[in-house]
Amino acid sequence: MVVLHIYLVRHGETDENRQGIVQGQLETNLNATGREQSRRMAQALKDVQFVHAFVSNLGRAVESAAAVMKVHPTLKWTVHPGLRERYLGELQGKKRSSAENPPSVEPQEQYVQRILQWWDRDLFDCEILQQQFESDRDEVRNVLVIGHGSYLSNLVKALGSHKGYDVGLAGKGKAYNTGITVVEISDRHALRVEWCNIRTSNISMEWKRVW
Template structure:
């Protein structure tokens, strides 16, 4: 079955909040020095991908990452979309995850936090409206279209897990859905029947040998989803 669209989901580069275990949610935190370097490296890794469209969360850590990638694709403009933001963590935003006790319990009871079902629905609605509708319009194309999406760890993990649970996605053999670290690349192929396959998840091979400080493995926003 023909592959119509290949979607590249890229998590933004590192921020000081990531490094310090601070819950960001929808706070607009900038990339730190490591994050800027990570964004540059993922841009180099994707420089030969013939992107036809680019979307990004409107939070600066995501848009700055998109800009680093699109530096190699000067004819493309990034389309900022609020729907691609991280989960709104309400009153928990800006607080240290380590300092909070029973964080998961707080998430489930704090009415200022975007609910898990609402967050998952937001992610899937974005996918249906932005990716699948575009795929449908491209069904007669001879070659797959390549779409760049820069977003957040919690959003990417929730989107992929929810689509797999609803059987809109499958995972290719050997693919493990695990943590989505800074500047990692996840690739989903969508066929003419609008069914998807995750062919790569959370890949950070572009960071190997870069002499960066220890990569932050835990995403405190994602672990609360």
């Protein structure tokens, strides 16, 4: 039986992150800290053999992925708009003044459905992953996903609430910049979730392997 380890990584820090400015689908760039975080994240993952990688098409995620490409130069990537962060409408580019969302914000239910559509159709139904499940050997296959904090936390929560996966308390904490969450999947069921157990957001971090 093939077991998948899906590595979910948030992009590196941006100036907007640091200043508390809402980004959503706004195009922003990594700052110096974010670039260093991404470099260290890439070094942390350099010995993981990935069969494929997916990345949001927003610049800060692509820029984070570029650091991984330097240590995994032959890894094939899919840049996918389905991994884009939640659209936050008129809030984008501003600091929040209220917890309530205006009508221009992508509705939560629609947002979650978009996330699950990517998981079901674009991740699990893609030819590359289907080929992995055709193996009759007991093997572990690693898949890398680089995206956004809200998106990844909502993905993990939706795997529990909509898919019935055992995710425990995963997804309820903060997704740190370049923090790594590992979801272990067997027969499309989550066996284990290590929510942001691997921290690369601190410049002086020490790499900790989950497995």
